[in-house]
Amino acid sequence: MSTYKLIISTPDGSVFDDKAEILIVRGTEGELAVMAGHIPFITAVKPGECKIVLPDDGEKTATIGGGILTVQNDKTTLLCSDFKWN
Numbered sequence: 001m002s003t004y005k006l007i008i009s010t011p012d013g014s015v016f017d018d019k020a021e022i023l024i025v026r027g028t029e030g031e032l033a034v035m036a037g038h039i040p041f042i043t044a045v046k047p048g049e050c051k052i053v054l055p056d057d058g059e060k061t062a063t064i065g066g067g068i069l070t071v072q073n074d075k076t077t078l079l080c081s082d083f084k085w086n
Contacts, residue, residue, distance in 0.1 A: 002036035003055050005075040008083060015083045016060075022053035023076060025069060038071050045069050045080065061086040 006020040023034045026048045045067045052060045067080030 001055075004034075004036040006052065006078070007075060008050075008078045008080065010065075010080055010083045015062075016052070019055050020052050020076075021055055022051075023078070024051040024053075025049075025064070025078065027069065034069070034071055034076050038076075040072050042068065042070050045078065047082075049086075050078070050080075050083075 001021045003019040003021055006016060006018065006023055007014065008016040021035065025032060026046045027043045028046065029043075032043070045064070047064060047066050050062045050064045054060065062083055062085045064078075064080045065082030067078060070077045
């Protein structure tokens with residue numbers, strides 16, 4: 001599966017800066033998944049669970065505060081108020 005650069009940051013600094021296959025978060029319209037090649041967009045993100053599928057078939061989950069998700073052609077950035085690995 002294709003990968004893309006994923007950056008996750010909080011007011012305290014960067015918490016993830018690496019390749020990912022899929023990012024799953026809850027947007028204002030419901031749950032959404034971002035994969036490589038996704039159309040560029042910006043949306044608000046609600047507090048809840050964040051799931052990252054890694055290139056090595058591993059997964060990481062975290063609890064996040066609300067924030068903003070920006071999907072661009074070459075990278076995806078999640079800026080959230082709080083982030084805690086599960």
